[in-house]
Amino acid sequence: MELLDIARWQFGITTVYHFLMVPLTIGLSLLVAGMQTAWWRTGNERYLKMTRFWGKLMMINFAMGVVTGIVQEFQFGMAWSEYSRFVGDVFGAPLAMEGIVAFFVESTFLGLWIFGWDRLSKGVHLACAWAFSLATVASAYFILAANSWMQHPVGIEVVDGRPRMNSIWAVMTNNTVLAAFPHTIFGCFAVAGSFLIGIAAYKIAEHHRNSGHDDEDRKLWHGSMRLGAWVGVIAFAGLALSGDVQGKLMFEQQPMKMASAEALCHTEQPASFSIFAYGDVGRQNCEDVKSFTVPYILSYLANGDFTSEVKGVQALVPEYQAAYGTHYPDDARLGAFAGQPIDYVPNLPATYWGFRFMIGFGGMAALGAVAVLWFTRKGRFPKGRWWAPLAVASIATPFLGNAFGWIFTELGRQPFVVAPNPNPSGVDGVWMYTASAVSSGVTPGEMLTSLIALTAVYGVLACVEIFLIVRFVKGGVAATMPHEPPDDEKSDDDTLSFAY
Template sequence: MDLLDPLILARWQFGLTTLYHFLFVPLTIGMGLVVAIFQTAWHRTGHVKWLQLTRLFGKIFLINFAMGVVTGIVQEFQFGMNWSEYSRFVGDVFGAPLAFEGLMAFFLEATFLGLWIFGWDRLPRRLHLATIWVAWVGAALSAYFILAANSFMQNPVGYQMSPDGTRAELTDFWALLTNRVALATFPHVLFASFMFAAAVVIAVAAYHLARKRDVEAFRPALRFGMWFLVASFAGVAIAGDQLGLQMVATQPMKMASAEALYNTACGADASFSIFSLGTPDGSSEIWSLRVPYLLSFLSTHTFDGCVEGINNLNAQYTAQWPDIASQLSGNLPFAPTIWITYWSFRWMMGFGGLAALISVVGLWVTRRKAKREVPRWFWRVLVWSAPLPLMGALVGWVFTEMGRQPWIVFSLMPTADGVSPNPGWNVLISLVAFTGIYAILAVVEFGLILKTARAGLTPVEPPGSGTDADDPASAEHLTTVY
C-alpha cells in the first residue's frame, strides 16, 4: 500500500474531519432541545431550580455550539481541497440544500440564539422562551438539509446527467428533499442526538448527586435525563428499523455486508448474525452464530422474505458496470470492507443499547421508594457512561459511509474518481495539521465543558425581578452567566 496515495490520505482526512465535527453536532441538536424544555419548565412553574438548570446546560450548549461552528467551516473547504472532481460532479445538486442550510437554517439558529443569549432582561419572558425554541428548530432544519445532501450520495434522486455525462444536474429539488433515505435518516439522527444530550444531563446530575449538591435541582434533572434517554432509544430503534428497510431497497450491498451474508438467503436461512468469523480477504464466512428468520424479518418485515447476498450482488454489479469493475480491485470489487461494516453495525446498536440499559437500571435504583441509598460506584457508572450514545452515533456514521464504498455517489461515481489531482505529500501535510489542531481544540472543548459541569448551579435572580436591563450590574450578571 502506497502511504502517499492521495486517495487513501484524502479519505482519511475527510473521515477525520467529518467524525470530529460530528462530535459536536448531536450535542448541539440534543442539548438545544433540553435547554428549551428546562426553560419551559421554569416558565410554567416559576421554580428557580429550572432556571438554574437552564443556565447551566445553556453554557454547555453554547460552548459546544461555538466549537461546532469552527470545525464545520473546515468541511466546506474539504470539497475543493481534496475532492474537486466530486465537487464538480455533484455541485449543481448540492448547491441548493447547502445554500438553504447556510442561508436559512444556520442563520435562523444563530440569530435567535443571539436573541436568547442577550435577551434575558430585554425581551418579554414568553418571547425570550420562543427564541430558544426557534433556535432549536433552526438546528434541526440545518441537520435535515445536510442529511438531504448526504442521502443523494446514498440514493441519487431528482437529477439528470449533463449532456457530456460529467456531472449530475438538479431537476427536482422537492424530490431531493423528500428522498426516502433522508426521511428515514433524519429521525434516526435526531433521536440519537437526544440520547447523547440526555446522557450528558445524567452524567452532570450524577456527579453532583454523588456529592449531595443541589439535590432538589439535580434529582429531577437526573430522572428527566434517564426517561429522555430511554424514550429516545426507542425512537432510535423505530427509526432505525425504517432506515434499514430503505437501505435494503436502495443499497442492498450495505445490508448484506452488515450481516456478512455472502449468498442470497430466504426465510430461515436469512438469519441475523450475532457473531461471525470470516476469511482474511473477506470473501467468505468461516463460522457464525445466527438467529434464524430474524434478518428476513428486519429486512422485509416478513419471515419468508429474501435478502440478497454479497456474492450475488457483486456478480450483478460486475455485469451492470463492467468498466468500473475493471478499475476496482479485490475478489469482491463492489463490496465494502466487510469487517468494518459488520462490526460498526453491531457496535452502533451495542453502545446505544448499553446506554439505555444503564438508564433503565438507574430509574429503578433512584426511585423515591428505594430502600437502599444509591451506591457510589453506580454514580460513577452514570458519569462514565455519558460517551456511549456518542460512540454509537460515530460508528453509525462509519457504517453509513464505509458501507457505501466503493461509491462516493452510489451507482454514479466511484470514490477513486472523485479525488483531486493533488500530490500525496500535499494531502499528508494538511492531514497532520488538521489532526494537531483538532487535538488542541478537543482538549479546550472538553476542558471548558468539564469545568462548567463541575461548577454546577450558580445562584441566579430571575430576569425581570428587581434588575434593570440598563443597569451595568445587570449586564455584568449576564456576562458572568454566559
C-alpha cells in the same frame, strides 16, 4: 499511502469528530428550551437554574461545533474538487439552504437568547430559545438531505455527463432522508439524555461527599438525571422503530451494504441475523467464519416477512458488474485505479462490526437509562462508589453508537461516493466512484500534511472543550447564574452587563 486513502482518512477523522458535537447540540438545545418553558409556565426557580446550567454547556459545545464544521465545507474544494464539480449543481442547494436559512436563524436567535435574559420579556426570550433549537433541527435536515442524495440520487437529469437538479422538492423529500432524519434526531436525544445522566450523577455524588443534606440543589440534579433517563429510553425506542424503516430501505437501495453488514456471503432463504461472528470476516467467501445467529430475523429486517430470500455478497457482485462495469475507466485522473478491476465489496470487518457496535452501544445507553429510572425512583439515589463513575463513563455510549453508525453508513457505500439506484431503469442513471472524486491537483504529501495538521488542531480543540465543560460542571449552578452587585455598586447604566 495512496492519495485517495489519505483523503478518506482526513474526511473521516474530521467528520466523526465534528459529529460528536452535532447530536449533543441538537438534543441539548431542545431540552434546554423545554426546561425554560417549564420555568416560564411554573415560575419554579429550579427550572431556571437547570436552563442556565445546561444552556451554558450547550453553548460551549455549539461553539466547538461551528469551528469544526467549517472545515467540512473547505474539504469539498481542497480534497474532493472532482466530486464538487460532479455534484455541485445538486449538492450546493441544500448546503446553501442550511447556511443561509438554518444557520443564520440559529446563530441570530442564540445570540439574542444569550444576551437577552434581562432585556427581553420572558415570552420573547423563550421564543428565541425555541427558534434556535428548531433551527438546529432544520440545519440537520438540510445536511441529511444532501447526504441522502449521495446515498440515493433523485430529482436530477444528466446533462453532458453531469447531474443537474430538476426538482428541489424531490431532493428534499427523498425517501432516504425521510427515513434518516427521525433516526438521526432520536440519536441526538439519546446523546443528550446520557449527557444529563452522567453529569447529574457526578454532581449528586459530589453533593453527598460535601454535605449529604437533601437541599434544593440535590433535587435539581436528581430531576435532571431523571429527565435524561426518560429521554434516553424514549430515544432508544424511536431509534429501534426508525432504524427498522431505514434498514428495509437500505436493503432495497444498497443491498451490498446490508449484505456486508451481516457478512452474508451466500444467499439465504430464510436468512438469519448474525449476532456475533468469529474468523476471517474480511474474506468474501466466508468459509472460515462461524456465526451465532437468530433464524428468520434478517429476512424480516430486509423485507418485513420471515421467509423471504436475502442475497449474499457473492450473488450481488455479478449484478453490480453487469450494471456498472468490471473495471474503472482508463482515465489518468484515477491514478493507480485507472483501468483496474472494481471491488464492489466494502470493507467487511468495518461494516459488520460497525453495524453491531452501533446497535450495541445504543443498547447499552438504553439499559443505563432504565437502570437510572429504577435506582432513582421516589427520590432515591445509589450510595455505592461505583455509581457516579459508571454514569459518567456511560456518556460515551450514545456518542460511540452515533459514530459507528455513520462509519457503517459511509464505508458501506464504497466504492461509490454517489451510490447508484439499483432499479432496472437506473432511475436517474447517475453514480460516481470514490476514486474519481478526489482532487487530482493535490499531491499525497500535501494531503498528508493537511491530515496531520487538522488532526492536531482538532486534538487541541478537544482538550479545550473538555477543559471548559469540566470547569463549568465543577462550578455547578453558581457558575452559570448572574451575580448581583452590592447595592452601593449598582448603576442605572448596565449597558455592558450581561447575564452570561
